[in-house]
Amino acid sequence: MSDNQDKEETLASFQIITGIEDVGEAFSHLESSNWDLVEALSRVMPHDDAPLANPIHTPEPSAPDPVAVASAPSNSNGFRSFNFDEQPGPSQGARLFPTSQMLAQLTSSINLDPPRQNNNQNLLTFNIHFNQQLYKICMQPNATIEQLKRKIFDVTNMPQCRQALRGWPPSRASEAQIPETQLGNLDLPPVSDLILVDLTDDGFMDTEQDEVTQRLDKMYKLHIVEEGGTEARRLTLNFPGRTTIHELKTNVYYITNIPVRHQEWSGWPSGCDNDTNLAQSGIEQTHEFVIRNIADRSSNNSNLLANTEIVALDSESSADEFEDATDFNNSEYIFSDSPPVQPLNRHLIPNNTNDETTGSAQFVENYKQRFGEPHPEFYVGSLENALRLACHKPAKERKLLAIYLHHGESILTNVFCDHLMKDEAIIQTFKANFVLYGWDMTYESNKDMFLSSLTACINSNASLTARNIKLDKLPALMLVGKSRLEGRQTCEVLSVIHGNIGLVDLQSRLIETTVMYEEQLQGEIREENERAARDQVKAEQDMAYEETLQADIAKEAAKRQKEAAQAAERKRIESEQAEEDARRESIRLVATQSLPQEPAEQEANISKIRVRKPTGEFLERRFFTRDTLQDLLNFITANGFLIDEYKVISSWPRRDLTSIDAGQTLETLKLYPQETVILEERF
Numbered sequence: 001m002s003d004n005q006d007k008e009e010t011l012a013s014f015q016i017i018t019g020i021e022d023v024g025e026a027f028s029h030l031e032s033s034n035w036d037l038v039e040a041l042s043r044v045m046p047h048d049d050a051p052l053a054n055p056i057h058t059p060e061p062s063a064p065d066p067v068a069v070a071s072a073p074s075n076s077n078g079f080r081s082f083n084f085d086e087q088p089g090p091s092q093g094a095r096l097f098p099t100s101q102m103l104a105q106l107t108s109s110i111n112l113d114p115p116r117q118n119n120n121q122n123l124l125t126f127n128i129h130f131n132q133q134l135y136k137i138c139m140q141p142n143a144t145i146e147q148l149k150r151k152i153f154d155v156t157n158m159p160q161c162r163q164a165l166r167g168w169p170p171s172r173a174s175e176a177q178i179p180e181t182q183l184g185n186l187d188l189p190p191v192s193d194l195i196l197v198d199l200t201d202d203g204f205m206d207t208e209q210d211e212v213t214q215r216l217d218k219m220y221k222l223h224i225v226e227e228g229g230t231e232a233r234r235l236t237l238n239f240p241g242r243t244t245i246h247e248l249k250t251n252v253y254y255i256t257n258i259p260v261r262h263q264e265w266s267g268w269p270s271g272c273d274n275d276t277n278l279a280q281s282g283i284e285q286t287h288e289f290v291i292r293n294i295a296d297r298s299s300n301n302s303n304l305l306a307n308t309e310i311v312a313l314d315s316e317s318s319a320d321e322f323e324d325a326t327d328f329n330n331s332e333y334i335f336s337d338s339p340p341v342q343p344l345n346r347h348l349i350p351n352n353t354n355d356e357t358t359g360s361a362q363f364v365e366n367y368k369q370r371f372g373e374p375h376p377e378f379y380v381g382s383l384e385n386a387l388r389l390a391c392h393k394p395a396k397e398r399k400l401l402a403i404y405l406h407h408g409e410s411i412l413t414n415v416f417c418d419h420l421m422k423d424e425a426i427i428q429t430f431k432a433n434f435v436l437y438g439w440d441m442t443y444e445s446n447k448d449m450f451l452s453s454l455t456a457c458i459n460s461n462a463s464l465t466a467r468n469i470k471l472d473k474l475p476a477l478m479l480v481g482k483s484r485l486e487g488r489q490t491c492e493v494l495s496v497i498h499g500n501i502g503l504v505d506l507q508s509r510l511i512e513t514t515v516m517y518e519e520q521l522q523g524e525i526r527e528e529n530e531r532a533a534r535d536q537v538k539a540e541q542d543m544a545y546e547e548t549l550q551a552d553i554a555k556e557a558a559k560r561q562k563e564a565a566q567a568a569e570r571k572r573i574e575s576e577q578a579e580e581d582a583r584r585e586s587i588r589l590v591a592t593q594s595l596p597q598e599p600a601e602q603e604a605n606i607s608k609i610r611v612r613k614p615t616g617e618f619l620e621r622r623f624f625t626r627d628t629l630q631d632l633l634n635f636i637t638a639n640g641f642l643i644d645e646y647k648v649i650s651s652w653p654r655r656d657l658t659s660i661d662a663g664q665t666l667e668t669l670k671l672y673p674q675e676t677v678i679l680e681e682r683f
Helices: 003-018 023-032 037-044 100-110 145-156 207-215 245-256 299-303 325-329 356-371 383-390 413-420 424-433 444-457 460-467 503-594 629-638
Strands: 126-129 133-139 164-165 189-196 219-225 233-239 263-264 288-291 400-406 434-440 476-485 488-496 606-612 618-624 648-652 675-679
Touching: 003 023, 003 037, 023 164, 037 383, 126 145, 133 145, 133 207, 145 476, 207 460, 219 245, 233 245, 245 263, 245 503, 245 648, 356 413, 356 434, 383 444, 383 488, 413 424, 413 503, 413 648, 424 503, 434 444, 444 460, 460 488, 488 503, 503 629, 606 629, 618 629, 629 648
Parallel strands: 126 189, 219 288, 400 434, 606 675
Antiparallel strands: 126 133, 164 189, 219 233, 263 288, 400 476, 476 488, 606 618, 648 675
């Protein structure tokens, strides 16, 4: 028995025993256990240490199945084969299903977990919130995070690889991300509310989404087994995580020639569609798939369960409890919920395109989508602009214009684009020596518009040359260059390379045309260099004269600027001085108006104050003893000595009268019957 047949039997048996209908999900479980049926069953089926999803409503154990269970030796696939005595009855001839005793014997043979501890008082209850529904799950404290996620899968059908749980205690959040962590070690209350998030949902930007983002640039190694024909073929492909499933299918089409619409895949987790990328799908970075051509599907699928021994459905079982294992070839796991994938469009420019620039952009975009990386760099724009960029330049900067003429119906297109145009040497040659412009000649409307553009931009011979290229010679490259003919420069088609050419010949033709064109340009380059030398001498002379002229102009301008600056400075100083004088006069007038009337000399309770100026002269005035120090300061200010510029010092004791309370009377300050104060400038 071949390895593929063994895997098909293992897959069918796994679905029968577990009741998992989704073939992609079953395939994923078997892949992760290296196709060991016992290990895969231990991952999926309920363990002794993990109660059912809702133990509150656990049914009473049923009576033993009335079927005698014989010995169960292990077969080559690692699972036990069961022999049962059939019970004739109404179910005779119905579909065959495993009995509960068969499942009991198989699960007991696994014996992976310790004996169950029936201590319901220690059960941990989890309220799982998902899609506006509440799922209640009870677990033993010694159950692990992985076992909890299995239970969540049982009630929500969400694969473990896409489950993200929120609501763990903050101090234990990191431990809750480890599958082997026991629930009892997370300091959980008896009842915990957790939020379940699908990692593939749009808008999820938490830690798991960050992990998906980090996986976008990682490389995935995919082992793809192509079944069909005499023997299976194994492919190993590497893709970045941002590659979508549709792009993967397209690349597989180029290798296997199985059209996308005929590809039937096994190994994808449930919930994936053609727009899902590898990072979002939940697969490991090394993953295995099986691909089949549904167009070549044979009757072999009906024999998948030929070597799997099962028993007839007894009278106590319902036909709705299990799904026929032969349903694994249904189209469900090739994304039947998505619209059928259409074959790649052979036309790189839509019909009746009215604008060259738009058509060029569509050509480049569709070329990249159809033929992928690597590819040469095409110019996007009109033919006129491409010709200007390549040919209408000085001779030493000039390049050839390579016009790639595409035709979607030509049998040479795939080979030319997938092999010749992807060669690194060809790509570098185009980049170094050519401006590459592409156009699709498939539709007559687009062809006619481009031929008219060739006539207008180059000449009628170029248009006639493109028109006369037969379909079996397309795609083709027209190499256009600008050269001098009869004393004038014009653009001409220098060479045409048809699509029925090999890689070495294509490289040789490109290099030969480039070398020939460079030789033609040597005369023009020499003339340009001589003309440039003459222009350089003249330019230097003009530059010297201009420099002298500019120096004189600059000197005169600097002189005028200096004079203007000096005048402005004088005006500024005068203005500031006028403002300062006005300010001082205003302060002096206010102080004068604030002075009390000077008492007569013969009046009582008067104080005679003498103020010594910095020049040695004196100011003298009489005040009443009830007058304040502020009145004395106002008198000094009224005579032109501002208090913010001068200190007023009393002789004995020596003190600065401007630094004390000006509201005190002269009598309080002992400035009577007479006193001499000194003015000192502030520094």
